Amino acid sequence: MAGLGALKRTMGFTIILVFAIFLGLLFVISAFFLDPVTGLVLGLVGAFFIVLLQYLIGPVIVRATSHLHYLTPGENGWLEAKVSQLASKSGIPMPRLAVSPDPTPNAFVFGRTRKSATLAVHQGLLQRLDENEIEGVIGHELGHVKHRDFIVVTMISAIPLVAYIIARSVLWGGIASGYSGRSNKNNSAGLLIIVAVAAYAVYILTTLLALRLTRLRESYADAYSAFLTQQPRELESALTKIAYGLSIAPGEPHGARAFFIEDPAQAKQDVAGIMDQKSKFDLDKDGVLSERELEAAMEAESKSNWRKVAQLFMTHPPTYKRILMLREIERDMNSGNLQQNNAYDHV
Incomplete structure (x- = not known):
C-alpha cells in the first residue's frame, strides 16, 4: 500500500462491501417474508438506528466501564505537555486526558469526533514504560x-452485531416453529433456518472484514507514531513491554479490545504459545523470558502457518509484525528517506 490515500480507499471499500453484504441479507429476508421494497426499507431504517445508537452511546459505555479519572490541568504535567506538543504537531485538537486504574499496560482513544476525543492511559502503562516509550504510545493513539x-x-462494528441479532432471532423462530408442529405449503420452519444460516454467514463475513480494517488502521497508527515522534524504536520497545505485561495479567480481558493499543486476549494467546517452548527462546537460560527474548521469540513465531491463519480473527496485527514494520521505517529514517507518506508505504 502507498500513502494515506490507500487507507481511505480501503476504508471506503470495506464499508461499502460490509453494507452491500448486509443489504443482500435484508433482500433475502424480505423475499421470504415481506414485499422486497418494504423489507429493505425497514431493514435499512433498523440498521441505521442501531449504528446511530452505537455511535451515540458507545463513548458513554466505554467511559463508564473503564472507570476513568479525567485529569485536571497540572495534575500530570509531563503527560499533559507531551500530548499537547504532539497534538499540535499533528494538527488536531488536544484530546481530553484520562487515567484508568487498570494495572495492565494499555492505552486507547474514544469519542464521537476529533474535538470530543478522550485519550486514556492505564495506570499500568505509566508505571511500566519509560517516558520515551509512553511518547511512542501517545503518538500511536x-x-x-x-x-x-x-x-x-x-460504527462499522454495528453491522456484524445486527446480522448476529437477526441470525439468533430467526434461528430460534425456526426451531420454535418446527417444535410447534405447525406446517404450511411454504415450510416456514425450514425457510427460517435457511435464512438464519445465511445471516450467520453474513455475520462471520462482515466480522472478518471489520477485523481486517481494524488491523490495517492499527498499522497506520504505528507508522504515524514513528513519523510523529521520530523514534520508532521506542514504540517497538513499548509494544514488547505491553504484550509481556498483558500476557501475565490476571483476569479476563476487557470487552472493548479493538480500541486498545494491544489486544489483551491476543497478547495472552501469543505469549502462551511461546511459553510452551520457553527453553527454546530463553537465550540466557535464567528460566525467565525477558522483553527482548520475547521480542525475538515473536519474530521466530512469525514463520508459523497457523499464525498466519489466526491473524484473520485478530483485532490487531501480531506484535512481531508491527515490530518488523517499525524496523523498516527506522531504516528509512536513518537513511534520510522518510517522509510521512513514506512511513505509510511500509503498511
Whole structure:
C-alpha cells in the first residue's frame, strides 16, 4: 500500500462491501417474508438506528466501564505537555486526558469526533514504560484521532452485531416453529433456518472484514507514531513491554479490545504459545523470558502457518509484525528517506 490515500480507499471499500453484504441479507429476508421494497426499507431504517445508537452511546459505555479519572490541568504535567506538543504537531485538537486504574499496560482513544476525543492511559502503562516509550504510545493513539479510526470502528462494528441479532432471532423462530408442529405449503420452519444460516454467514463475513480494517488502521497508527515522534524504536520497545505485561495479567480481558493499543486476549494467546517452548527462546537460560527474548521469540513465531491463519480473527496485527514494520521505517529514517507518506508505504 502507498500513502494515506490507500487507507481511505480501503476504508471506503470495506464499508461499502460490509453494507452491500448486509443489504443482500435484508433482500433475502424480505423475499421470504415481506414485499422486497418494504423489507429493505425497514431493514435499512433498523440498521441505521442501531449504528446511530452505537455511535451515540458507545463513548458513554466505554467511559463508564473503564472507570476513568479525567485529569485536571497540572495534575500530570509531563503527560499533559507531551500530548499537547504532539497534538499540535499533528494538527488536531488536544484530546481530553484520562487515567484508568487498570494495572495492565494499555492505552486507547474514544469519542464521537476529533474535538470530543478522550485519550486514556492505564495506570499500568505509566508505571511500566519509560517516558520515551509512553511518547511512542501517545503518538500511536493520536494517529487514531488523526485518522478518525475510533469513529469508523465504532460504527462499522454495528453491522456484524445486527446480522448476529437477526441470525439468533430467526434461528430460534425456526426451531420454535418446527417444535410447534405447525406446517404450511411454504415450510416456514425450514425457510427460517435457511435464512438464519445465511445471516450467520453474513455475520462471520462482515466480522472478518471489520477485523481486517481494524488491523490495517492499527498499522497506520504505528507508522504515524514513528513519523510523529521520530523514534520508532521506542514504540517497538513499548509494544514488547505491553504484550509481556498483558500476557501475565490476571483476569479476563476487557470487552472493548479493538480500541486498545494491544489486544489483551491476543497478547495472552501469543505469549502462551511461546511459553510452551520457553527453553527454546530463553537465550540466557535464567528460566525467565525477558522483553527482548520475547521480542525475538515473536519474530521466530512469525514463520508459523497457523499464525498466519489466526491473524484473520485478530483485532490487531501480531506484535512481531508491527515490530518488523517499525524496523523498516527506522531504516528509512536513518537513511534520510522518510517522509510521512513514506512511513505509510511500509503498511
